[in-house]
Amino acid sequence: MAGNGVSGPVARDPKDLDDPDWAKDRMDFVADRDSAxxxxxxxxxxxxxxxxxxxxxxxxxxxxxxxxxxxxxxxxxxxxxxxxxxxxxxxxxxxxxxxxxxxxxxxxxxxxxxxxxxxxxxxxxxxxxxxxxxxxxxxxxxxxxxxxxxxxxxxxxxxxxxxxxxxxxxxxxxxxxxxxxxxxxxxxxxxxxxxxxxxxxxxxxxxAQLQAEHLHKAIDSRDVIGQAKGILMQRRKISADEAFDVLRETSQSLNVKLSELAETLAGRHLEID
Structure with missing residues (x-):
């Protein structure tokens, strides 16, 4: 209200925000607030x-x-x-x-x-x-x-x-x-x-970290199983389902995890007939 003798805060032009005096005023305000x-x-x-x-x-x-x-x-x-x-x-x-x-x-x-x-x-x-x-x-x-x-x-x-x-x-x-x-x-x-x-x-x-880790492992396992299936399909001229059955049956007979078997086949397929 005009005439009450109290002046309100003066808004600064955004162009003045880089002004050194403005920066000092801001730092002083933060310091005063923290000390309170x-x-x-x-x-x-x-x-x-x-x-x-x-x-x-x-x-x-x-x-x-x-x-x-x-x-x-x-x-x-x-x-x-x-x-x-x-x-x-x-x-x-x-x-x-x-x-x-x-x-x-x-x-x-x-x-x-x-x-x-x-x-x-x-x-x-x-x-x-x-x-x-x-x-x-x-x-x-x-x-x-x-x-x-x-x-x-x-x-x-x-x-x-x-x-x-x-x-x-x-x-x-x-x-x-x-x-x-x-x-x-x-x-x-x-x-x-x-x-x-x-x-x-x-x-x-x-x-969340554990879930992310499990998800990454699941994706990695799926990818390597896909690679192993592709190798079997190409070598034996069989379908994707048949290739997966071969991997599953071999995994069970050797008592080895399917993902581990697939990883071995994908990594050493040139050595394995």
Whole structure:
């Protein structure tokens, strides 16, 4: 509105975009925007970039474990535990062997923060800030206290809807009582969501790579079988179907894969009568 004393942004002519002053203004704006992000937001930006460039499940899990150590001041060690479709727990990634041992205690007893969080009907997270006075998981609490850990926060990752429908949890252990607060819980819920999406993406990439590899192998096999059929058709003056029957019967009698037999014939047909 005119006369209010406030001037709006001035649009630049596209011809001015190469102007050095315009380039400097743009860089200053980007720098100001980035500096406005809080430290945690900046860490999540870095994490997201890392996850987007990580194409293996193992790499994603390792990134999540290291991020939890960075994000939570009370974190002394971290593990990532997966639950198979049949209910078995295993820990492929940890920052300390003790974390694996404590996860194994939960697997053996069937009780613990991680076992609770990854259960099909389990909560989004499971927390104990004082295992010495907490009676939720007696076997796990004793094992944790024996090695000096007094608090634990396990946060569930979203179940993968694709087979084998794995679920998992990020487990953060602390040697201090009351090490985790509501902010830590929210950070871990956000981290688990990021991790779930990245894990699903990495599995999709792996699946696509395997399918592409199988497709290439199938195409190669079809091509070499076609070559072998052509050789037999030319030498024996038989039809394509008859040539394929010869290959199939020979494959069965020699107990050799049809594609391998065809490859041998195509590669050494000058030596074979």
């Amino acid at each position: 992000l809080g430290p945690l937001a900046q860490q999540f930006v870095v994490l997201t970039t890392s996850l987007l460039t990580t194409h293996t499940a193992a790499g994603v899990l390792q990134e999540l474990a290291m991020a939890a150590v960075r994000f939570l001041p009370g974190a002394d060690m971290v593990s990532v535990t997966l639950r198979d479709a049949d209910g078995r727990l295993h820990t492929p990634v940890s920052t300390d062997p003790l974390a694996v041992r404590l996860d194994e205690v939960q697997c053996e007893s069937g009780r613990g923060p991680c076992a609770t969080a990854v259960a099909p009907s389990g909560p989004a997270y499971s927390l104990s800030n004082d295992l010495a006075s907490d009676n939720q998981w007696p076997e796990f609490a004793k094992a944790s206290l024996d090695v000096g850990f007094h608090a634990v926060l396990s946060t569930a990752m979203m179940r993968d809807p694709q087979p084998p429908e794995l679920s998992g949890a990020i487990n953060v252990y602390s040697r201090r009582r009351r090490a985790f607060n509501a902010h830590d819980r929210d950070v871990m819920l956000l981290l688990a969501s990021h991790g779930s999406l990245a894990l699903a993406t990495s599995r999709a990439i792996t699946s």
